[in-house]
Amino acid sequence: MIEIFATAEEAIADVPDGSTIMCGGFGLCGVPENLVRALGAKGTRNLTVISNNAGVDTFGLGGLLANGQVKKILGSYFRSSEICARLQASGALEVELLPQGTMVERIRAAGAGVFGVYLPTGVGTCVAEGKEVRLFGATECVLEYPLAADYAFIRAYQGDRLGNLVYRKTARNFNPVMAKAARITIAEVEEIVEVGELDPEVIVTPGIFVKRLVKGARYERRIE
Amino acid sequence: MIEIFATAEEAIADVPDGSTIMCGGFGLCGVPENLVRALGAKGTRNLTVISNNAGVDTFGLGGLLANGQVKKILGSYFRSSEICARLQASGALEVELLPQGTMVERIRAAGAGVFGVYLPTGVGTCVAEGKEVRLFGATECVLEYPLAADYAFIRAYQGDRLGNLVYRKTARNFNPVMAKAARITIAEVEEIVEVGELDPEVIVTPGIFVKRLVKGARYERRIE
Amino acid sequence: MSGESSKTRIARRAAREVRDGYYVNLGIGIPTMIPAVLPEGMTVLFHSENGILGMGPPPSPGEEDADLVDAGKRAITAVPGASYLCSDDSFALVRGGHLDLAILGAFQVSERGDLANWSLPGRLTGIGGAMDLVAGTRRIVVTMEHTTRDGQPKILRECTYPLTGRRVVNLIITELATIEITERGLLLKEIAPGVSVDEVQRATEAPLTVDRWLTLME
């Protein structure tokens, strides 16, 4: 059952300290910026964040990091975030780096009822250290586990009142897969439309995966 | 590099005896009927077929079974095929029954570079017999392996000249996932359109997965 | 009880397990009768595992579309807000626990909630999506007639037919009773009008505990 909220602040009002939060987007593209901003304003602390990137210092997750709200971040690429590096160096932030494809396959697994996957990625590198390695034919693979969250913050282009979502271009990225991997998925959209307005052939995220929907108040449309 | 063929017969002309062939469709819905008919006419033998169903005796894979072209069939539901039961009983056909979701996850794995998946489906039932079972938290899971094919016969609604495909309604079913899991994917479509005519947001199967494309000569549009 | 068939009565009781906003998968047989007996005004989206969320009622004769069928291969329609799924996504949804409820038929259910509903001796075989549904779905309700045609119990200590899943059924609804499967076995929650607890127990191989709040089935 979906709930539609008037503001991002209301949509995230009950997120408690210590939550694990997935955050869609790639770089600054397709980031749920209104939800992240609201979480920054609310000041929720001790967060574990799963996101491909950490935003930049003045946009996206950068704000949460600067506020000291995040205790751990898992993702694949943090080079654009000075603050991320600084907090990691000072010991104030735990950083776990994952190959991007392994990260997203683990997120998919969490949403798809898959309890373990054997992947060839990263064998013989530091990301395989301490992990179970198994030979399939001539290919060594690492056993990887599902990656789930309490909340997923995702961003779509349009959503109907059942929570069906469509995306725009490469702003799709991690949003659809993360929507399936959290206990409570909160989607912000640029536009809310009536049920039946979205072509059933085109819906990327069916409303079954969305628990809360909100129209974002503003979008900066920044390019990193 | 995609090749566009004038007829289904030409598109399947080189399929050798002994091939493993995936066949899209659910029941009679979304079945690549022109490719299957052409394979029947060609008389290729000793086939291993991976398909959710076996058609009915007068349509789809039923024809290949009746011709004695199939030595083994893997799928999830064969109750609608009298001929399938008869051949199995006589020992002329090996039948391997899979849970539908396990079957499709194994097909996905083959296309996605995943070498093994742990699934909770079927634990404690006959489909788990002889398989590795492992405990993840409180959930027992079975280790399942990828399921690939030499050829995938798939059916779509429209395809452009790069092999990008869109489907109609529930005729989508197994077609997109099988398209990714074979060495050579042959797609039949109801209509071939020019590149650029399909909305990029709507393409379900990108042309990278399609090696051969053909416009089907006729479609019966039967309901089982 | 009027002249309503026992199957319709089972469907009507099962409909009460469906809540507003639910996403539900219905097996073949009695479960397919449920949409028609749901209260007005509820928003319920039905999933069919061949690849649709938002399945609507059967089309009018002549309006059938060969590209739009359910998992039983019957022609269907799509409601506003429906969407189509590839098979891999459809079963990821099922196995990932995203459905609120599945209502299935059964040949046998054991007192621990083991389910046998796909294979009968001497019949052609087909598993379909049954094993995936019971492995993934949060809540499994079984609707069936209480006994076989020749009066043999179908609610057993142990299933004798091939299993679909172990310890997966939460609730059984028959024309005689509504029975919850608990950690301590079968709990008789509701009983049909005009039927005694003793009659239900005699039609049931496994022992029943009578709930202290035992009520009449509506």
Add this chain to the structure above:
Amino acid sequence: MSGESSKTRIARRAAREVRDGYYVNLGIGIPTMIPAVLPEGMTVLFHSENGILGMGPPPSPGEEDADLVDAGKRAITAVPGASYLCSDDSFALVRGGHLDLAILGAFQVSERGDLANWSLPGRLTGIGGAMDLVAGTRRIVVTMEHTTRDGQPKILRECTYPLTGRRVVNLIITELATIEITERGLLLKEIAPGVSVDEVQRATEAPLTVDRWLTLME
């Protein structure tokens, strides 16, 4: 050799690895220069792992769309026939071996084809899609300058930086040479005009075998 920069010459040589009909992923740095130097009339679709097949050239200034970027987060365009992918589908495509070719930059390559291209000591970290690309793609071509800025070899017996993958590189293209990685080590296939085999060997830590068909780089 005209005044063309060595990076442009590397890109031009690497473009010859791309064939009509290919689906190709390009890493950041020199590989991004390749589309501009491809021969006319070829149909090549470029994949960017953030979720597009059919990436086109950068947009005109003022035409940038914040919803359309590549894996380097730069504004791009989409060619006719392009499609968009969720991240899970994009990496399933990569890891599943569906790309014909990936052309990547490198910090170091070993004589067995080990690749180090994601982590330099003392820099902020990011793996991105590099490990997935080398684990899945059929053919990996590395384009890079032959030595570091201070003249140290980058083609080594063993990589000293953290690895991206083991035994994954098929071909190395530098401003000095084209080197194939074979079962028996490095095979010098082409050499730049005005450069001697001895000079290439001196700039390369691992031993080179000179191919019997050694040719000049175009």
